[in-house]
Amino acid sequence: MEKLEKLILVTNDDSVNAKGIQSLVEIASKHGRVVVVAPDKPQSGMGHAITLNDPIRLTPVSVFGDIEAYASSGTPVDCVKLAIYEVLKRKPDLVLSGINHGENSSTNVLYSGTMSAAIEGAMEGLPSIGFSLSNFSPEADFKQYESFISKIINNALLNDFPKFTCLNVNIPNIPGSQIAGISVCTQAHAFWADRFDKREDQFGRPYYWLTGEFGEVNPRVDSDLYALNNGYISIVPTHFDLTNYAVLDQIKNWKL
Amino acid sequence: MEKLEKLILVTNDDSVNAKGIQSLVEIASKHGRVVVVAPDKPQSGMGHAITLNDPIRLTPVSVFGDIEAYASSGTPVDCVKLAIYEVLKRKPDLVLSGINHGENSSTNVLYSGTMSAAIEGAMEGLPSIGFSLSNFSPEADFKQYESFISKIINNALLNDFPKFTCLNVNIPNIPGSQIAGISVCTQAHAFWADRFDKREDQFGRPYYWLTGEFGEVNPRVDSDLYALNNGYISIVPTHFDLTNYAVLDQIKNWKL
Numbered sequence: 318m319e320k321l322e323k324l325i326l327v328t329n330d331d332s333v334n335a336k337g338i339q340s341l342v343e344i345a346s347k348h349g350r351v352v353v354v355a356p357d358k359p360q361s362g363m364g365h366a367i368t369l370n371d372p373i374r375l376t377p378v379s380v381f382g383d384i385e386a387y388a389s390s391g392t393p394v395d396c397v398k399l400a401i402y403e404v405l406k407r408k409p410d411l412v413l414s415g416i417n418h419g420e421n422s423s424t425n426v427l428y429s430g431t432m433s434a435a436i437e438g439a440m441e442g443l444p445s446i447g448f449s450l451s452n453f454s455p456e457a458d459f460k461q462y463e464s465f466i467s468k469i470i471n472n473a474l475l476n477d478f479p480k481f482t483c484l485n486v487n488i489p490n491i492p493g494s495q496i497a498g499i500s501v502c503t504q505a506h507a508f509w510a511d512r513f514d515k516r517e518d519q520f521g522r523p524y525y526w527l528t529g530e531f532g533e534v535n536p537r538v539d540s541d542l543y544a545l546n547n548g549y550i551s552i553v554p555t556h557f558d559l560t561n562y563a564v565l566d567q568i569k570n571w572k573l
Numbered sequence: 574m575e576k577l578e579k580l581i582l583v584t585n586d587d588s589v590n591a592k593g594i595q596s597l598v599e600i601a602s603k604h605g606r607v608v609v610v611a612p613d614k615p616q617s618g619m620g621h622a623i624t625l626n627d628p629i630r631l632t633p634v635s636v637f638g639d640i641e642a643y644a645s646s647g648t649p650v651d652c653v654k655l656a657i658y659e660v661l662k663r664k665p666d667l668v669l670s671g672i673n674h675g676e677n678s679s680t681n682v683l684y685s686g687t688m689s690a691a692i693e694g695a696m697e698g699l700p701s702i703g704f705s706l707s708n709f710s711p712e713a714d715f716k717q718y719e720s721f722i723s724k725i726i727n728n729a730l731l732n733d734f735p736k737f738t739c740l741n742v743n744i745p746n747i748p749g750s751q752i753a754g755i756s757v758c759t760q761a762h763a764f765w766a767d768r769f770d771k772r773e774d775q776f777g778r779p780y781y782w783l784t785g786e787f788g789e790v791n792p793r794v795d796s797d798l799y800a801l802n803n804g805y806i807s808i809v810p811t812h813f814d815l816t817n818y819a820v821l822d823q824i825k826n827w828k829l
Contacts (some may be wrong), residue, residue: 361625363622364620364650365620365684366619366620366622367620369618370615372781372782373782373783375779398767402769426815427621427696427815428650433621440680440683468828472827472829477823479817479823484824498829499829501824501829503818506814508696511657511658513629513654513655513658513659522630524629525628525629527623527625527654553815554820555816555817556815558760559682559812560759560760560810561738561811561812562759564738564810565810568735568757569757572724573725573754573755573808
């Protein structure tokens with residue numbers, strides 16, 4: 318009996334035209350048949366947004382050569398939904414998102430369109446992985462990390478992938494030859510101390526650019542930030558149950 | 574010594590013009606000084622999106638009478654950041670989001686702009702609560718639930734509020750007089766079986782509307798959906814550590 322080829326959905330939040338998704342498609346193609354459904358424009362910081370009040374477009378594109386690919390006007394999460402329910406003829410064996418131009422470690426997982434797409438895959442009950450590189454440059458060299466990315470994809474396809482869970486993979490911004498290894502760790506508790514850059518437009522009206530500084534709140538040696546700072550690729554198994562079980566009894570004792 | 578009046582930030586995702594925030598501002602005003610920073614247009618389904626690639630506007634508005642209020646072009650999460658870092662002179666004692674026109678129970682917490690604003694408040698280390706009513710009507714009667722909402726706000730102000738946690742409060746769509754009580758519970762594992770309504774525009778080009786059906790995957794009696802279905806207001810203590818600790822060892826055993 319012929320072995321069924323693995324079907325791999327690839328998406329991201331930097332758009333079909335980003336270098337990061339080009340590299341991920343190339344790497345993923347060695348593991349199965351790839352179909353791409355990704356945003357038609359950059360959607361960084363989109364979080365788990367979905368498009369409720371506008372129609373969504375879906376257009377075939379040829380930017381990945383022979384590989385079936387579509388650009389969508391929707392968010393990264395919309396792309397996963399569209400792929401599963403409109404584009405693919407069966408549920409994919411694996412959902413890959415990225416490679417993001419920029420880090421999505423620690424609490425950035427909440428803001429990240431890349432990781433929200435992977436979380437959406439987990440909500441669909443599918444093995445899903447989000448990849449991010451700690452380098453915002455549009456010209457970042459992603460292929461130097463191919464052996465690590467391939468190893469993670471291989472493990473995801475061959476092992477029993479935990480249900481309703483995705484992996485948040487971050488790669489530190491050091492040469493591929495200097496990567497110390499791969500570390501399975503927990504989401505760091507970090508925090509953006511936000512600032513706004515206040516400016517005036519040509520009519521003297523104020524506008525703001527979001528900016529800020531990132532720092533760890535409670536540093537821990539088992540966190541993804543610790544792993545990245547020590548030259549490791551971090552993997553955080555990530556789920557979508559946000560219940561804070563530790564404080565349930567405390568709230569139950571309120572006079573409600 | 575005079576007791577310092579509580580400072581309460583109110584936001585939402587349905588915009589400053591929604592009836593739900595009008596009701597929440599009226600109720601919150603009985604508990605302290607309210608300042609409103611909320612979106613200038615509906616932002617439902619915005620999740621934890623932030624505005625990175627556009628400037629953000631912030632405009633004083635008078636829709637709440639004497640209460641200091643601003644409409645922002647940003648997302649609900651942007652509104653919380655802007656309020657804390659640009660508008661308020663000190664950290665608020667409480668962040669309230671809502672009252673949302675529509676339910677944000679179970680996994681909807683991830684898609685919800687209302688709840689993402691409350692989660693952002695929690696990330697800032699502030700006591701934060703998101704309120705939602707299981708009724709999408711713009712004309713829903715929110716004031717009939719005032720006694721319950723006031724009780725929850727009172728408890729949040731008087732008790733030791735768990736740090737880095739917010740409350741996801743959902744109100745079932747039944748008359749206030751029939752509410753059975755308030756139940757502290759866990760996030761249900763529910764799931765949108767998505768469908769897309771595919772149509773053609775005037776040029777024959779396809780477009781899609783996101784739609785779908787919602788259902789519980791693993792029904793549990795301690796879930797928020799169970800509480801709502803039994804006439805209770807549900808409260809889920811919600812945090813932002815998405816690590817799936819239960820599968821850490823399983824992934825550590827992979828050949829990475």
